[in-house]
Amino acid sequence: xxxxxxxxxxxxxxxxxxxxxxxxxxxxxxxxxxxxxxxxxxxxxxxxxxxxxxxxxxxxxxxxxxxxxxxxxxxxxxxxxxxxxxxxxxxxxxxxxxxxxxxxxxxxxxxxxxxxxxxxxxxxxxxxxxxxxxxxxxxxxxxxxxxxxxxxxxxxxxxxxxxxxxxxxxxxxxxxxxxxxxxxxxxxxxxxxxxxxxxxxxxxxxxxxxxxxxxxxxxxxxxxxxxxxxxxxxxxxxxxxxxxxxxxxxxxxxxxxxxxxxxxxxxxxxxxxxxxx
Numbered sequence: 001x002x003x004x005x006x007x008x009x010x011x012x013x014x015x016x017x018x019x020x021x022x023x024x025x026x027x028x029x030x031x032x033x034x035x036x037x038x039x040x041x042x043x044x045x046x047x048x049x050x051x052x053x054x055x056x057x058x059x060x061x062x063x064x065x066x067x068x069x070x071x072x073x074x075x076x077x078x079x080x081x082x083x084x085x086x087x088x089x090x091x092x093x094x095x096x097x098x099x100x101x102x103x104x105x106x107x108x109x110x111x112x113x114x115x116x117x118x119x120x121x122x123x124x125x126x127x128x129x130x131x132x133x134x135x136x137x138x139x140x141x142x143x144x145x146x147x148x149x150x151x152x153x154x155x156x157x158x159x160x161x162x163x164x165x166x167x168x169x170x171x172x173x174x175x176x177x178x179x180x181x182x183x184x185x186x187x188x189x190x191x192x193x194x195x196x197x198x199x200x201x202x203x204x205x206x207x208x209x210x211x212x213x214x215x216x217x218x219x220x221x222x223x224x225x226x227x228x229x230x231x232x233x234x235x236x237x238x239x240x241x242x243x244x245x246x247x248x249x250x251x252x253x254x255x256x257x258x259x260x261x262x263x264x265x266x267x268x269x270x271x272x273x274x275x276x277x
Contacts, residue, residue: 018169018184019075023068025060030169032057033083033162034155035076039098040091044146053152055159057082062101065094069101070125077132078170080183084158088142088151104130105139198244201237203255205269210259214242228263230256 019025024042026049036059038044045061057079062068076082087101140158145151171182195217202213212225212233223242227233234253237243243252255271262269 018079019058020078020169020172021071021075023060023071023075024063025058025075027058028052028056030057030079031081032159033081034086034158035060035082035084036086036088036151036155037062037072038089038091039087039093039143041089041146044089044148047148048151051148051152053155056155061089061091062093062097063091065097066100069097069104073104073125073129073133074172076137077129078172080136080168080170082137083162084140085137086140086142086151086154086158088145090144090146104133105137194245194247196243196245196248198242198248201252203259203269203271205259205263210256210263212237212256228260230260 018030019027024045026045028049029052032055034055035057036045036048038048038059038061040061040063042061042063045059048056049059060072060075062072076085085105093101138158140154142151142154168183168185171184197217199214199216199222202215204211204213206226209226209228210230210233212227214222214225214237216222225233225236227236230253233256234243234249237252238249243249258272259269
Protein backbone atom coordinates (compact mmCIF):
# COMPACT_ATOMS: atom_id res chain seq x y z
CA UNK A 1 0.00 0.00 0.00
CA UNK A 2 1.36 3.40 -0.99
CA UNK A 3 1.94 6.24 1.47
CA UNK A 4 -0.83 8.21 -0.24
CA UNK A 5 -3.29 5.31 0.15
CA UNK A 6 -2.44 5.00 3.85
CA UNK A 7 -2.99 8.73 4.30
CA UNK A 8 -6.38 8.70 2.55
CA UNK A 9 -7.45 5.65 4.57
CA UNK A 10 -6.55 7.53 7.75
CA UNK A 11 -8.63 10.52 6.66
CA UNK A 12 -11.58 8.25 5.89
CA UNK A 13 -11.27 6.61 9.30
CA UNK A 14 -11.25 9.98 11.08
CA UNK A 15 -14.51 10.93 9.38
CA UNK A 16 -16.16 8.13 11.36
CA UNK A 17 -14.63 9.14 14.69
CA UNK A 18 -15.70 11.91 17.04
CA UNK A 19 -14.45 14.64 17.46
CA UNK A 20 -14.64 15.16 13.71
CA UNK A 21 -12.91 18.54 13.93
CA UNK A 22 -9.31 18.79 15.06
CA UNK A 23 -8.83 20.74 18.27
CA UNK A 24 -7.28 20.69 21.75
CA UNK A 25 -9.78 18.12 23.01
CA UNK A 26 -8.97 15.55 25.68
CA UNK A 27 -11.58 12.81 25.22
CA UNK A 28 -12.25 10.56 28.19
CA UNK A 29 -15.58 8.87 27.42
CA UNK A 30 -17.41 9.80 24.19
CA UNK A 31 -20.68 8.39 25.60
CA UNK A 32 -20.60 10.51 28.78
CA UNK A 33 -22.84 13.52 29.32
CA UNK A 34 -20.58 16.30 30.67
CA UNK A 35 -17.92 18.36 28.86
CA UNK A 36 -15.61 20.92 30.48
CA UNK A 37 -13.89 23.93 28.95
CA UNK A 38 -11.17 25.84 30.77
CA UNK A 39 -10.52 29.44 29.82
CA UNK A 40 -7.00 29.30 28.43
CA UNK A 41 -5.89 26.89 31.18
CA UNK A 42 -4.34 23.83 29.56
CA UNK A 43 -3.01 22.45 32.85
CA UNK A 44 -6.47 22.40 34.43
CA UNK A 45 -7.90 20.73 31.33
CA UNK A 46 -5.23 18.01 31.34
CA UNK A 47 -5.52 17.53 35.12
CA UNK A 48 -9.27 16.98 34.85
CA UNK A 49 -8.78 14.61 31.92
CA UNK A 50 -6.22 12.60 33.91
CA UNK A 51 -8.73 12.12 36.73
CA UNK A 52 -11.08 10.42 34.24
CA UNK A 53 -14.10 11.19 36.37
CA UNK A 54 -17.16 9.07 35.65
CA UNK A 55 -19.57 11.11 33.55
CA UNK A 56 -16.85 13.27 31.96
CA UNK A 57 -16.88 13.18 28.17
CA UNK A 58 -14.04 15.59 27.33
CA UNK A 59 -12.10 18.64 28.42
CA UNK A 60 -10.93 21.52 26.23
CA UNK A 61 -8.65 24.47 27.06
CA UNK A 62 -10.02 27.37 25.04
CA UNK A 63 -7.01 29.44 24.09
CA UNK A 64 -7.88 30.98 20.73
CA UNK A 65 -10.41 33.40 19.34
CA UNK A 66 -13.87 33.18 17.84
CA UNK A 67 -12.90 30.34 15.52
CA UNK A 68 -12.26 28.04 18.49
CA UNK A 69 -15.73 28.81 19.82
CA UNK A 70 -17.26 27.76 16.52
CA UNK A 71 -15.22 24.56 16.43
CA UNK A 72 -16.37 23.84 19.98
CA UNK A 73 -20.03 24.34 19.05
CA UNK A 74 -19.74 21.97 16.07
CA UNK A 75 -17.97 19.44 18.28
CA UNK A 76 -20.61 19.60 21.03
CA UNK A 77 -23.62 19.24 18.74
CA UNK A 78 -21.79 16.49 16.84
CA UNK A 79 -22.02 14.28 19.95
CA UNK A 80 -25.63 13.74 20.98
CA UNK A 81 -24.65 12.37 24.39
CA UNK A 82 -23.30 15.70 25.68
CA UNK A 83 -25.96 17.42 27.78
CA UNK A 84 -23.87 19.70 30.02
CA UNK A 85 -20.96 22.09 29.47
CA UNK A 86 -18.99 23.42 32.44
CA UNK A 87 -16.92 26.57 31.94
CA UNK A 88 -14.12 26.80 34.52
CA UNK A 89 -10.67 28.31 35.03
CA UNK A 90 -9.46 31.88 35.24
CA UNK A 91 -7.13 32.08 32.25
CA UNK A 92 -7.32 34.84 29.68
CA UNK A 93 -9.59 34.39 26.69
CA UNK A 94 -9.88 36.64 23.67
CA UNK A 95 -12.63 39.19 24.49
CA UNK A 96 -14.50 38.43 21.26
CA UNK A 97 -14.40 34.69 22.01
CA UNK A 98 -15.62 35.20 25.56
CA UNK A 99 -18.44 37.43 24.32
CA UNK A 100 -19.41 34.85 21.69
CA UNK A 101 -19.48 32.12 24.33
CA UNK A 102 -21.68 34.17 26.65
CA UNK A 103 -24.14 35.11 23.92
CA UNK A 104 -24.38 31.60 22.49
CA UNK A 105 -25.58 30.18 25.80
CA UNK A 106 -27.79 33.12 26.72
CA UNK A 107 -31.33 32.16 25.77
CA UNK A 108 -32.30 35.80 26.19
CA UNK A 109 -30.26 36.57 23.06
CA UNK A 110 -31.60 35.58 19.67
CA UNK A 111 -29.70 33.35 17.26
CA UNK A 112 -28.66 36.18 14.98
CA UNK A 113 -26.98 38.04 17.84
CA UNK A 114 -25.12 34.86 18.69
CA UNK A 115 -23.96 34.52 15.10
CA UNK A 116 -22.90 38.16 14.97
CA UNK A 117 -20.92 37.66 18.18
CA UNK A 118 -19.14 34.67 16.68
CA UNK A 119 -18.24 36.69 13.60
CA UNK A 120 -17.12 35.45 10.21
CA UNK A 121 -14.67 32.56 10.34
CA UNK A 122 -13.84 29.44 8.36
CA UNK A 123 -16.57 27.43 10.09
CA UNK A 124 -19.50 29.85 10.41
CA UNK A 125 -22.39 28.89 12.62
CA UNK A 126 -25.96 28.77 11.36
CA UNK A 127 -29.14 29.56 13.27
CA UNK A 128 -29.82 25.81 13.25
CA UNK A 129 -26.45 25.18 14.95
CA UNK A 130 -27.19 27.67 17.71
CA UNK A 131 -30.72 26.35 18.22
CA UNK A 132 -29.40 22.77 18.42
CA UNK A 133 -26.74 23.78 20.94
CA UNK A 134 -29.21 25.57 23.21
CA UNK A 135 -31.67 22.69 23.06
CA UNK A 136 -29.09 19.98 23.70
CA UNK A 137 -26.56 21.50 26.12
CA UNK A 138 -27.03 23.19 29.50
CA UNK A 139 -24.33 25.72 30.46
CA UNK A 140 -22.80 25.73 33.96
CA UNK A 141 -20.71 28.78 34.84
CA UNK A 142 -17.73 27.99 37.12
CA UNK A 143 -15.47 30.72 35.77
CA UNK A 144 -12.75 31.61 38.24
CA UNK A 145 -12.63 28.12 39.75
CA UNK A 146 -9.30 26.33 39.28
CA UNK A 147 -9.83 23.67 41.94
CA UNK A 148 -10.14 20.33 40.18
CA UNK A 149 -11.85 18.64 43.13
CA UNK A 150 -14.70 21.18 43.13
CA UNK A 151 -15.14 20.79 39.38
CA UNK A 152 -15.16 17.00 39.76
CA UNK A 153 -17.96 17.26 42.34
CA UNK A 154 -20.01 19.30 39.88
CA UNK A 155 -19.30 16.85 37.04
CA UNK A 156 -20.60 13.99 39.17
CA UNK A 157 -23.70 15.94 40.18
CA UNK A 158 -24.57 16.79 36.59
CA UNK A 159 -23.82 13.29 35.32
CA UNK A 160 -25.99 11.68 38.00
CA UNK A 161 -28.91 13.99 37.15
CA UNK A 162 -29.00 13.04 33.46
CA UNK A 163 -29.72 9.83 31.62
CA UNK A 164 -26.76 8.35 29.77
CA UNK A 165 -28.54 7.93 26.46
CA UNK A 166 -26.07 8.11 23.62
CA UNK A 167 -27.79 8.19 20.25
CA UNK A 168 -24.71 8.60 18.10
CA UNK A 169 -22.48 11.17 16.46
CA UNK A 170 -23.54 13.56 13.70
CA UNK A 171 -20.84 13.48 11.03
CA UNK A 172 -20.20 16.78 9.21
CA UNK A 173 -20.64 15.38 5.69
CA UNK A 174 -24.42 15.07 5.43
CA UNK A 175 -26.43 16.56 2.59
CA UNK A 176 -26.66 20.27 3.40
CA UNK A 177 -29.13 20.85 0.56
CA UNK A 178 -31.74 18.63 2.22
CA UNK A 179 -30.68 19.10 5.87
CA UNK A 180 -29.94 15.40 5.87
CA UNK A 181 -27.67 14.22 8.68
CA UNK A 182 -25.30 11.25 8.70
CA UNK A 183 -25.43 9.72 12.17
CA UNK A 184 -22.73 7.27 13.22
CA UNK A 185 -23.90 4.89 15.94
CA UNK A 186 -21.54 4.50 18.88
CA UNK A 187 -20.21 1.00 19.49
CA UNK A 188 -21.06 -0.96 22.64
CA UNK A 189 -23.75 1.45 23.78
CA UNK A 190 -24.52 1.18 27.49
CA UNK A 191 -28.13 0.31 28.23
CA UNK A 192 -29.79 0.44 31.59
CA UNK A 193 -32.68 -2.02 31.83
CA UNK A 194 -35.98 -0.38 32.75
CA UNK A 195 -38.95 -2.67 33.33
CA UNK A 196 -41.86 -2.23 30.92
CA UNK A 197 -44.99 -1.23 32.84
CA UNK A 198 -46.94 -3.48 30.47
CA UNK A 199 -45.03 -6.55 31.69
CA UNK A 200 -42.60 -9.04 30.20
CA UNK A 201 -42.66 -12.14 27.98
CA UNK A 202 -41.38 -15.69 27.95
CA UNK A 203 -40.89 -17.07 24.45
CA UNK A 204 -40.64 -20.72 23.48
CA UNK A 205 -41.02 -22.84 20.36
CA UNK A 206 -43.56 -25.65 20.34
CA UNK A 207 -43.93 -28.42 17.80
CA UNK A 208 -45.89 -26.27 15.37
CA UNK A 209 -46.00 -22.70 16.71
CA UNK A 210 -44.14 -19.96 18.53
CA UNK A 211 -45.55 -19.64 22.04
CA UNK A 212 -45.41 -16.32 23.91
CA UNK A 213 -46.45 -16.05 27.56
CA UNK A 214 -47.25 -12.54 28.79
CA UNK A 215 -46.66 -11.75 32.50
CA UNK A 216 -47.31 -8.60 34.51
CA UNK A 217 -44.59 -7.21 36.77
CA UNK A 218 -45.99 -9.22 39.70
CA UNK A 219 -45.03 -12.39 37.81
CA UNK A 220 -48.67 -13.24 37.12
CA UNK A 221 -49.35 -14.77 33.71
CA UNK A 222 -51.87 -12.69 31.79
CA UNK A 223 -52.24 -14.52 28.49
CA UNK A 224 -50.63 -16.91 26.00
CA UNK A 225 -50.13 -15.81 22.39
CA UNK A 226 -49.34 -18.33 19.63
CA UNK A 227 -48.39 -17.86 16.02
CA UNK A 228 -46.16 -18.87 13.12
CA UNK A 229 -44.57 -15.56 12.16
CA UNK A 230 -42.50 -13.19 14.30
CA UNK A 231 -43.92 -10.14 12.51
CA UNK A 232 -47.55 -11.10 13.09
CA UNK A 233 -46.90 -11.81 16.77
CA UNK A 234 -45.07 -8.58 17.61
CA UNK A 235 -47.63 -6.52 15.68
CA UNK A 236 -50.34 -8.18 17.78
CA UNK A 237 -48.45 -7.35 20.98
CA UNK A 238 -47.94 -3.71 19.98
CA UNK A 239 -51.49 -3.12 18.67
CA UNK A 240 -53.01 -4.51 21.86
CA UNK A 241 -50.81 -2.33 24.08
CA UNK A 242 -49.03 -5.30 25.67
CA UNK A 243 -45.68 -3.58 25.14
CA UNK A 244 -45.11 0.10 25.92
CA UNK A 245 -41.37 0.74 25.51
CA UNK A 246 -39.50 1.06 22.20
CA UNK A 247 -36.42 -0.79 23.49
CA UNK A 248 -38.70 -3.58 24.72
CA UNK A 249 -40.37 -3.82 21.31
CA UNK A 250 -36.97 -3.98 19.58
CA UNK A 251 -35.85 -6.76 21.92
CA UNK A 252 -39.08 -8.68 21.29
CA UNK A 253 -38.62 -8.38 17.52
CA UNK A 254 -35.11 -9.82 17.80
CA UNK A 255 -36.17 -12.72 20.01
CA UNK A 256 -39.29 -13.57 17.99
CA UNK A 257 -37.20 -13.63 14.79
CA UNK A 258 -34.79 -16.07 16.41
CA UNK A 259 -37.75 -18.20 17.46
CA UNK A 260 -39.22 -18.16 13.93
CA UNK A 261 -35.90 -19.23 12.40
CA UNK A 262 -35.67 -22.10 14.91
CA UNK A 263 -39.27 -23.17 14.19
CA UNK A 264 -38.71 -23.23 10.43
CA UNK A 265 -35.37 -25.05 10.72
CA UNK A 266 -36.57 -27.49 13.37
CA UNK A 267 -33.74 -26.55 15.72
CA UNK A 268 -33.68 -25.80 19.43
CA UNK A 269 -34.46 -22.30 20.66
CA UNK A 270 -33.52 -20.75 24.00
CA UNK A 271 -34.63 -17.23 24.90
CA UNK A 272 -31.72 -14.84 25.51
CA UNK A 273 -33.36 -13.45 28.64
CA UNK A 274 -36.66 -13.89 30.44
CA UNK A 275 -36.80 -10.80 32.63
CA UNK A 276 -35.50 -8.38 29.96
CA UNK A 277 -38.00 -9.54 27.33
